[in-house]
Amino acid sequence: MVSADCLDHPVMPAHRYEQLVQSVVDYAIYMLDPTGHVVSWNAGAQRIKGYRADEVIGQHFSLFFTPQDCADGRPERLLRQALEQGVAQDEGWRVRKDGTQFWALAALDVIRDDQGQIVGLAKVTRDITDRRESALQLDAVRAQLFQAQKLEALGQLTGGLAHDFNNMLTIIISSARLALSTQDPARVQRMLQHILEAGQRGTELTQQLLSFARHRKLDVGSVAPADLVTATRGLLEHALPSSVVLEVQLQPDLPLIEVDAGQLQMVLLNLLFNARDAIAEHGRIGLVVDMVELDGDIDGLQGSFVRFKVEDNGEGIPAEVLPRIFEPFFTTKAFGKGTGLGLSQVYGFAKQSRGAICVESEAGRGTCMQLYLPMYQDQAHSPLDR
16 A cells, blocks of 8 residues: 555755756846845846846846936836736847847746745746847848849839830820821821820829839728729739730729728739749630628638738649748749748738738649738728828
């Protein structure tokens, strides 16, 4: 028969626990009394913060905060939160003994005695400066690559636009010469009308290009899908070869959507360019925009959404590649042909817009991308309409 004593969990002696805490050098682990004064100090705290135990025990833990944080009452707020809620977490700049600063990830946990009374707080701090700098550098690289991607897309468009502008200038110059050489008033009127139409077409192209290339953060607001598709189609038609046919279907009376118009245009061009690249020679790209009701079957979304469906009859996506297509930097294109950020940006845009992006594809039978964006609810009260 096994005695009850043998079933009790072994308790670590206090001196062994102290040895364990003191052996940790990657984390500052120390105790505070309920007023926030340091009562213990481990080797990790000395390594990270620079103070010896005899220099810091008895000091208030606000000693480690920046002057600005102290002036803002940040230490007191953290202490109060921990005492009221049992735990508090914080991330921000901290100050070492030599005055240098490091980016800290810190946690405060309340410690209670057997009667449930608060006897102190356990404070754990980690120096994550390197991790933060790496994250900032990665964000900067992503921003640079995204800008490079925009320039790459503009490069694909400008060749066709230059050709189109040349055609319009030819119409304007030829019509002007004919108008100058004729005495027929009716013919002069026809030539002037040709000049006016060509000039208006040039203005439209210029406005579309400026809107697409403008380097500024666009505000989210109400957007008419049909108008945006029309503008995007005007840009895209110059980048499609004559062997690829673009078919556009717009459901009548589409509702407004809540979205960043410039980013949505970039996303649509991304999807359409991918569809174009998937077609070896002759093929078809379909762009269907309609309204759907979702009931949680697409990423848990519910309600009214506008769906942008881009499908092609190209080579399709192999089954082993399909799960990775939204990963940053993942690409199946040849070196120099893509950054691997296109579909990653599409995915991020969809999530930030409270929507979703889905893909269906089969090798040799084409691909269908479906982008869902929420319907614009209330122009007067929507938090996204800024």
